[in-house]
Amino acid sequence: MSSTIFSRLALATLGLGTLAAATAFGPPGQKGVGINLANIDHSVNPCDDFYHYANGNWLKSNPVPASETRWGAFNELADRNIAVEKNILVKAAANARTTKPGSNEQKVGDFYAAAMDSAAIEAAGLKYLQPRLNQIAGLKNLGDIQKYMADPKSYGTGWYSFGVSQDSKNSTQYAVRMGQGGLGLGDRDYYLKDDGRSKAIRAAYKAYMTSVFQLLGDAPSLAATNADAVLALETKMAQASRGRVDLRDRIKNYNKVSVAQAVKDYPNLDLPLVLKESGLGSAQDLIIGQPEYLAAANTLMANTPIADQQQYFRWHLVEGVTSALPKAYGDASFRFQQVLTGAKQQQPRWKRALRATDGALGEAFGQLYVDQAFSPAAKAKAKEMVENLRRAYAERIMATDWMSPATKKEAIEKLNAFAVKIGYPDKWKDYSKLKITRESALQNLFATAEWRTEDNLKKFGKPIDRGEWGMTPPTVNAYYNSSMNEIVFPAGILQPPFYDPKADDAVNYGGIGAVIGHEMTHGFDDQGRRSDAKGNLRDWWTKEDNEKFTAKADMVGKQYDAFSPLDSVHVNGKLTMGENLADIGGLTIAYQAFQKTAEAKGGQKIDGFTPNQRFFLGFAQIWRGNQRPEALRQQIQTDPHSPGQYRTNGPLMNMPEFYEAFGCKDGNKMVRATQDRSRIW
Structure with a gap:
């Protein structure tokens, strides 16, 4: 469990992000600074x-500025930091072609440059996304679904959360954890409440999905049908999910079971395959956060039509990377954010690209930042x-x-x-296995997602990294x-x-x-x-x-x-x-x-x-x-x-x-x- 001074509402891609709260301070060197x-x-x-x-x-x-949903001390300080960061990124992007290949400077510079190259993103269209869409289109039965979800390189698989972290009752060891997840709206109550605001958010969410499905080539009526299917499935997931207050209870959300028992309890998830493909075949136990949710997911996965699950995968694949797709996708995302957060104006592309770089290559970028700012x-x-x-x-x-x-x-x-x-x-992350190029912002997002997943899974069985x-x-x-x-x-x-x-x-x-x-x-x-x-x-x-x-x-x-x-x-x-x-x-x-x-x-x-x-x-x-x-x-x-x-x-x-x-x-x-x-x- 990690507790913070405030919650960041930032997306992991080039998407919209805001911070929270604000202040001014006096001129340096003057009385009352x-x-x-x-x-x-x-x-x-x-x-x-x-x-x-x-x-x-x-x-x-x-x-509140038009491009923000809140404005305060955190934002003002973040903007001052961003001014330093922008200079670093612009310089890195300009020098990336002549920088040593594989160096942090090359990766940071090329990631930012690709994210900023809107012309190349428009020209590429769905070129770099299509192989993944084709893979989803090829899913024919439950076995195919299980294989797709078990592959750590699949993106936006949803359904449940899965990963490696410390065992809360034995902090000297890493454990494999599973729990609820897969909700596009993030919070279960948005699906379940009947107040006017919740209904408006659901309507905007459906409109967002419909727009994306049309951009992917679906006819308007089919796009709306597919959006309905995703919303219906996620609503069933939400009904089985715990609320945010219940999720705070660390005791209730710690349920250790043997792998054998979990396989018996949730046969349709094919956990042996998931563990094998993730390199976790030696795991003897799992920590289940919300057993009742996995039980529901186990049933839903077997009973939900394959075609509906395909739409769910299509949606979550695309929704997570709209910022690295043609402008129309980002515009659809922003229209939804306007309803959810009240945002009036999309943030400038350079600021979204900067935050994406920090999210993807945080410690490579961070090394360059602290040299100047701390x-x-x-x-x-x-x-x-x-x-x-x-x-x-x-x-x-x-x-x-x-x-x-x-x-x-x-x-x-x-x-x-x-x-x-x-x-x-004291020790920085090693990005040597991560390949970043200027060719495709989308490919860079997929590459960093795969690197991050591998970085997490490979911890299992190793000593706790207390420097992380x-x-x-x-x-x-x-x-x-x-x-x-x-x-x-x-x-x-x-x-x-x-x-x-x-x-x-x-x-x-x-x-x-x-x-x-x-x-x-x-x-x-x-x-x-x-x-x-x-x-x-x-x-x-x-x-x-x-x-x-x-x-x-x-x-x-x-x-x-x-x-x-x-x-x-x-x-x-x-x-x-x-x-x-x-x-x-x-x-x-x-x-x-x-x-x-x-x-x-x-x-x-x-x-x-x-x-x-x-x-x-x-x-x-x-x-x-x-x-x-x-x-x-x-x-x-x-x-x-x-x-x-x-x-x-x-x-x-x-x-x-x-x-x-x-x-x-x-x-x-x-x-x-x-x-x-x-x-x-």
């Missing part, structure tokens, strides 16, 4: 709505902050009045065992990985406004300090706490401590359930539980660490604000952002993170230190009654 005073709306009482007090003027003057000094300073927060966390754990000594001992052991990764990997990263260096995000018991901060997020060596400590601790604390707290949130210091899924809590933690967490869930960003739309406190706990804990730990600095002890004001006030302003500024209503509704339904205004106000409403900093009194909207406050650490 890190906080732009012009962003503060003094007409708002900070004790009634701190988010709009800290960010109100910025929100009014920064509408210094050893910045890495050392970030490491120092992490250790400051680790010490503060230990103090908070030991000071808790509700946790027993036995549980505290295990918690401290886990905290001390956190592995810390900052900036970029789950994000690329330019990424504006961070994460905690429970099986590795590690916290990871890519170079991309270690930039202003999150971290600025020119800013005062208050701003840095309120920014990157809160991010660091957030990821640390994921190790102790409602799901992360279920793993021990070694990353194993093990209950190390006493019964009494378990009950006390659950009661405190349930209070947080109810708090966030009450937040409503739009009429009739409420935050889902259970879906967002882990992230909300991480936000509250992270800010608490960052504040405690900040109190140890000379600046906090000195109490000197900057621009009229005390150090503690600047700490909270620094925290609020990283979450400011505007968002289209459609994208906000999508976030509420699918994203485990709460909207930015509640990521700001929610934690602060539980912090007496905030009340004191801004002179808030009982009766102010930001002040919860003592019995209604919940803070675990």
Whole structure:
């Protein structure tokens, strides 16, 4: 399980992608760097709505750009990173023909150049896709379907998820995992709910599929029939799928069975063939995430007409690579995205190509990025902050009045065992077997997909690679990985406004300090706490401590359930539980660490604000952002993170230190009654 500071809504191809949340920061070298005073709306009482007090003027003057679905600090920082990345890619593309063949520079340059060559993509048409379409057209029976799905080189097979990852109960070994998957809409509720928005999304999805089938040569009536068949099949899959709240439960989603038992339980999946073709024939066990879904898939695969399954495969083959096909395919995809997210304008091709390059060749590209954008000094300073927060966390754990000594001992052991990764990997991925050319953007996508699959499958039976990263260096995000018991901060997020060596400590601790604390707290949130210091899924809590933690967490869930960003739309406190706990804990730990600095002890004001006030302003500024209503509704339904205004106000409403900093009194909207406050650490 990996928990992040926010969810990226980016497609893995050249498709549309957005990040989340925003801020401005002062000119380098000037007094008050890190906080732009012009962003503060003094007409708002900070004790009634701190988010709009800290960010109100910025929100009014920064509408969402036409090519985005949300706009905020993450986007602004990502755009600054992208400016550096674009220069790298343009240069690499220009030099790729003269660069050493097979080098990272050649691959990065040719991948980007091919993605940018819209004329070549138009001229190629379906040339590079047709062999795969022909293969699907040749499927005649269940045996053919099984062989197609078992081939690791098949693209867009859907039906279920399959791959290799750490065994959650034995973190020293890799395991083969299977579970639900295969839904084009991503979330089961879009298929099952009958509200107006869900119906509109299904209609747009069907229209998207119909358009694609027509582009592939189907007559209009046949295209519509084929779209209906895919939607009907995916709806049956959705009915058997677990919802997002249930998917968060790590215990319920860990079901280890022998291969022999799985073969007996799901005979129509032909697991022996799947394992053999994947090079996993020696596997003795499988970890099944959702057994009831695989049981349904087993039945559906045998009972769904072959012709309908062919349409399902055609659709998922094409849908995943529309960006590397002629413009009409990308336009059809964007029309659907407009309904789903409210996007007004497609992002420029260079930006989509850049994100695709990062997604396909992240560490090859990342090596070029960190050479320009991340210094050893910045890495050392970030490491120092992490250790400051680790010490503060230990103090908070030991000071808790509700946790027993036995549980505290295990918690401290886990905290001390956190592995810390900052900036970029110590050992980069080896792309030597991946062939990238300028000939075809589509072929490059297929090649990287095959390379990524092989890279994953070959882990089985080998020692755990503890140096591996789950994000690329330019990424504006961070994460905690429970099986590795590690916290990871890519170079991309270690930039202003999150971290600025020119800013005062208050701003840095309120920014990157809160991010660091957030990821640390994921190790102790409602799901992360279920793993021990070694990353194993093990209950190390006493019964009494378990009950006390659950009661405190349930209070947080109810708090966030009450937040409503739009009429009739409420935050889902259970879906967002882990992230909300991480936000509250992270800010608490960052504040405690900040109190140890000379600046906090000195109490000197900057621009009229005390150090503690600047700490909270620094925290609020990283979450400011505007968002289209459609994208906000999508976030509420699918994203485990709460909207930015509640990521700001929610934690602060539980912090007496905030009340004191801004002179808030009982009766102010930001002040919860003592019995209604919940803070675990």
